[in-house]
Amino acid sequence: MLVRCASADDPYATIEVRNPNAREVVFTTKISFKDRSGFTFMDGTHQVSVPAKGTKSLRVAVAGAGGSLDQLDHCEVQPTATADW
Helix, strand or coil: EECCCCCCCCCEEEEEEEECCCCEEEEEEEEEEECCCCEEEEEEEEEEECCCEEEEEEEEEECCCCCCCCCCCCHHHHHHHCCCC
16 A cells, blocks of 8 residues: 655645455555644545556545644554455
């Protein structure tokens, strides 16, 4: 999984999910947005359908869902997405 955290220029985190399976799968990802002290000010789970042997990017907004870019220091993503079906 590849992650690009949000910035002032682009207030979205981008999560790239790869599917090694021979069929399309819906994956659940978990991301946390943290401040300098490590406090999680926003987190959530997001689902994305990824084609067989394919890759899909998921964009997650920081602002507007309880988060604020001025608080953001870094983001953390669960390293392995959960396959739902």
